[in-house]
Amino acid sequence: MIVIELFQIATDLIGVHELAFLTLGLAIGIIVGALPGVGPLIGVIMAIPFTYYAEPVAAMALLIGIYQGGSYGGAVAATMIGIPGTPMAAATMLDARPMALAGRASEAVTLSTIGSTFGGVVSALVLIAVAPQLAAIALRFGPAETAAFALLGLTALGALSGSSPMKGWAMGFLGLFVATIGLDPVTGVQRFSFGSTYLDAGIALVPLLVGLFGISEVLMQVEKPLRASDEDTGASASARAFSSLVSRPINYVRSALTGVFVGIIPGIGGVTASFLSYRMAMSFRKTQDPEFGEGNPDGVIASETANSAVTGGALIPMMSLSIPGDPIVAVLMGGLMIQGVQPGPQLFLQNADVAQGIFLIFLIGAILLLPLGLLFIKGVVRVLKLPQWSIMAGVLMISLVGTYSVARQISDLWLLIVFGLLGYGLRKANFPLAPLVIGFVLGPIFESNFRRTILISQGDLFSYVQTRPITVSVLCLIALFVVLPLLTRILRRSKPLA
Amino acid sequence: MTRMLKTVTLGIAASMAVLFAAPAFADWPDRPITIIYPWPAADPTSVAMRTIGELVSDELGQPVVINNVTGAGGTVALATAISAEADGYTLVSNWVAAQVSARLFNPDLPYSNDDFVAVAGVFAIPFTLTVAANHPANDIAEFIEWAEAQGRTLNFGVCAPQSVPRLIGEQFMTVADIPYNPIPFSGGCGGDNVTGLLNGTLDASVAVVPLINAFGGQIKHLGLLTDERHPIDPDLPSAAEMGYPVGWGGNAFGWGGLAALSGTPDDVVMRLQDAFGAVLTGDALASELEGNVGAMISYIPPGDFQEMWAESEILLAPHVQSILGSGN
Numbered sequence: 001m002i003v004i005e006l007f008q009i010a011t012d013l014i015g016v017h018e019l020a021f022l023t024l025g026l027a028i029g030i031i032v033g034a035l036p037g038v039g040p041l042i043g044v045i046m047a048i049p050f051t052y053y054a055e056p057v058a059a060m061a062l063l064i065g066i067y068q069g070g071s072y073g074g075a076v077a078a079t080m081i082g083i084p085g086t087p088m089a090a091a092t093m094l095d096a097r098p099m100a101l102a103g104r105a106s107e108a109v110t111l112s113t114i115g116s117t118f119g120g121v122v123s124a125l126v127l128i129a130v131a132p133q134l135a136a137i138a139l140r141f142g143p144a145e146t147a148a149f150a151l152l153g154l155t156a157l158g159a160l161s162g163s164s165p166m167k168g169w170a171m172g173f174l175g176l177f178v179a180t181i182g183l184d185p186v187t188g189v190q191r192f193s194f195g196s197t198y199l200d201a202g203i204a205l206v207p208l209l210v211g212l213f214g215i216s217e218v219l220m221q222v223e224k225p226l227r228a229s230d231e232d233t234g235a236s237a238s239a240r241a242f243s244s245l246v247s248r249p250i251n252y253v254r255s256a257l258t259g260v261f262v263g264i265i266p267g268i269g270g271v272t273a274s275f276l277s278y279r280m281a282m283s284f285r286k287t288q289d290p291e292f293g294e295g296n297p298d299g300v301i302a303s304e305t306a307n308s309a310v311t312g313g314a315l316i317p318m319m320s321l322s323i324p325g326d327p328i329v330a331v332l333m334g335g336l337m338i339q340g341v342q343p344g345p346q347l348f349l350q351n352a353d354v355a356q357g358i359f360l361i362f363l364i365g366a367i368l369l370l371p372l373g374l375l376f377i378k379g380v381v382r383v384l385k386l387p388q389w390s391i392m393a394g395v396l397m398i399s400l401v402g403t404y405s406v407a408r409q410i411s412d413l414w415l416l417i418v419f420g421l422l423g424y425g426l427r428k429a430n431f432p433l434a435p436l437v438i439g440f441v442l443g444p445i446f447e448s449n450f451r452r453t454i455l456i457s458q459g460d461l462f463s464y465v466q467t468r469p470i471t472v473s474v475l476c477l478i479a480l481f482v483v484l485p486l487l488t489r490i491l492r493r494s495k496p497l498a
Numbered sequence: 499m500t501r502m503l504k505t506v507t508l509g510i511a512a513s514m515a516v517l518f519a520a521p522a523f524a525d526w527p528d529r530p531i532t533i534i535y536p537w538p539a540a541d542p543t544s545v546a547m548r549t550i551g552e553l554v555s556d557e558l559g560q561p562v563v564i565n566n567v568t569g570a571g572g573t574v575a576l577a578t579a580i581s582a583e584a585d586g587y588t589l590v591s592n593w594v595a596a597q598v599s600a601r602l603f604n605p606d607l608p609y610s611n612d613d614f615v616a617v618a619g620v621f622a623i624p625f626t627l628t629v630a631a632n633h634p635a636n637d638i639a640e641f642i643e644w645a646e647a648q649g650r651t652l653n654f655g656v657c658a659p660q661s662v663p664r665l666i667g668e669q670f671m672t673v674a675d676i677p678y679n680p681i682p683f684s685g686g687c688g689g690d691n692v693t694g695l696l697n698g699t700l701d702a703s704v705a706v707v708p709l710i711n712a713f714g715g716q717i718k719h720l721g722l723l724t725d726e727r728h729p730i731d732p733d734l735p736s737a738a739e740m741g742y743p744v745g746w747g748g749n750a751f752g753w754g755g756l757a758a759l760s761g762t763p764d765d766v767v768m769r770l771q772d773a774f775g776a777v778l779t780g781d782a783l784a785s786e787l788e789g790n791v792g793a794m795i796s797y798i799p800p801g802d803f804q805e806m807w808a809e810s811e812i813l814l815a816p817h818v819q820s821i822l823g824s825g826n
């Protein structure tokens with residue numbers, strides 16, 4: 001019945017206009033996502049003026065298309081040139097890049113495409129089925145819960161550095177430190193800004209990310225060119241990628257649900273979702289697969305499926321409570337309000353057709369991502385046949401222009417270069433970069449929410465936390481994550497003695 | 499050789515011509531004007547400024563570009579602006595938070611009131627006392643009665659740590675003699691603090707009027723933290739008429755406007771003041787911006803606007819001192 005009803009609504013609400021806007025949005029999204037530094041946030045901001053004169057559903061189709069396409073496009077750059085086009089693709093890159101260097105480039109990107117589609121479709125179905133009911137979860141997340149969740153993400157730091165957990169922790173703490181630069185979130189006091197108003201605003205994510213990964217990659221390649229390659233024909237590579245749906249279904253489902261759940265929580269976001277999902281996949285490694293970080297397909301699937309599922313999850317509190325969980329969703333919300341459509345509990349009563357139209361557009365977008373993504377891979381593979389120096393020159397140029405375009409501040413370019421050199425040095429010394437990014441992204445979320453929790457508890461943190469069941473269970477989960485590996489190690493050691 | 503010399507001479511002559519032609523400003527403006535804007539592109543005031551810019555560009559015959567330079571409560575925008583040429587091609591949107599309150603908290607910020615010349619006061623946003631929709635109180639008097647009955651320290655959302663709404667909110671709680679615990683939110687007045695009201699971590703918060711639409715029926719405003727009512731919602735009583743004067747007069751607002759850089763030639767400043775004044779008082783803007791965005795716009799002539807800077811500083815200084823003294 002629901003299916004027939006939906007089909008009825010679909011034909012009423014969605015016409016050629018909406019589909020054309022959606023396809024255009026997806027294409028723009030994939031491209032801006034793949035360009036280092038540009039990203040889907042800039043994409044949706046720049047698209048807003050073009051939505052003024054469109055109907056509400058068509059306007060949202062364009063913006064949602066960019067959001068969905070953008071969260072996928074980052075994986076393409078991560079795999080093919082070793083630079084995460086978006087922060088969310090940093091976890092994808094851990095395994096997609098080694099796969100590409102080992103001659104499985106098309107397979108890795110196809111895996112990302114399938115994962116993104118799967119994550120998107122699952123989150124769309126959740127959105128359609130239970131958005132208003134699930135929105136209540138978002139309200140259960142106060143500062144204490146958000147801080148606990150950020151801490152859970154931070155426990156992944158040591159696990160993401162392969163052979164040497166200490167290096168992972170060191171990089172994680174470096175990320176935490178870099179994130180403290182700027183104004184204190186609670187008192188507003190300047191920290192490590194040396195009197196510079198530019199640093200008062202804090203280190204921006206784009207120059208940090210593009211510098212660490214993009215500029216350092218160019219420098220690395222100047223020394224020793226590395227190429228993504230395909231040993232198989234495209235057909236057998238994609239057959240192998242598609243067969244993962246049958247051979248690894250649990251990973252897809254688990255990652256999609258993780259993504260939807262993290263998406264619903266305001267202020268956590270896709271970066272955390274992809275790393276958490278990746279961390280979970282690590283606990284379920286198949287013995288015949290390579291180690292994580294050395295080209296394990298499960299790593300690619302976990303990260304990409306989760307970060308695409310976040311998109312649908314994040315729309316739930318935005319549409320039902322008008323709480324935007326991340327900056328991109330905040331712009332989407334602005335786009336809706338420009339149309340005179342007010343998100344919030346009344347949306348489903350006053351503008352039910354718009355709400356349903358958005359849900360459907362989201363579902364169709366997630367499905368359309370598959371053919372468009374596959375088409376895009378073909379184009380990218382052709383570009384990668386160009387000489388390596390010309391690709392790297394292009395990457396350098398796009399990194400500079402992309403970073404500048406975010407805030408049009410020359411200082412951002414200096415920062416880009418500083419982080420580029422830092423990234424290069426760290427990679428030469430075999431330090432992993434991913435934990436630095438997690439520390440940088442999660443540090444402020446943890447700090448401001450933890451300190452707010454202290455303020456709200458009015459000096460009695462311990463009894464306050466006891467009244468928050470979600471916080472307590474997340475803290476238990478953290479204890480499990482930290483203690484369990486230690487316990488197994490101790491048990492293994494004590495065995496020969498027994 | 500001679501040919502090259504000729505080219506070089508010609509080149510020098512041409513550049514000299516440009517050099518000497520520039521200070522005359524007779525043709526001002528002959529290129530686009532940039533407004534450095536401190537809030538994100540999706541912010542409602544940013545949308546309003548874009549519309550104002552379009553209308554002003556019709557007056558001046560050159561495009562007006564809005565450059566969103568965000569960060570650190572608007573201080574980055576002002577600090578970026580002072581390094582530009584004082585030629586009237588770079589304007590900055592100066593808000594009370596960045597120009598007055600942030601500087602009282604951090605005296606080493608690189609700018610002062612003297613670095614700017616007023617073009618127009620554009621926005622005056624009154625702050626509200628806001629609670630969740632299911633809160634028992636329906637106005638300020640009932641809220642104070644409720645607060646006294648609680649017999650505990652209230653968790654009170656105050657927007658950003660060094661913001662004007664925080665100073666006004668704390669002033670109100672002091673006047674009303676309610677024990678409170680200020681909880682700052684880095685996102686300002688329209689984000690996490692409202693979520694805090696909805697999930698019960700906050701008892702009350704400072705907020706702004708348009709939020710009531712944004713959160714459709716989930717929150718309610720008890721009153722304005724001002725001395726008088728405001729056209730943005732004429733039915734909303736002010737704290738003063740309920741017997742709790744905040745006492746800041748026209749300064750009890752988040753004001754924001756436009757300034758040129760000191761040293762800009764007088765005729766250029768006057769043309770800017772006239773062009774923006776005409777647009778801000780004209781009918782075209784009123785018809786383009788309806789509803790809440792339109793109601794936030796309140797034109798203040800340049801002379802009065804310039805005086806407000808120093809007045810606000812005198813008013814806010816003791817409150818900043820008391821916060822700095824309390825160690826919060």
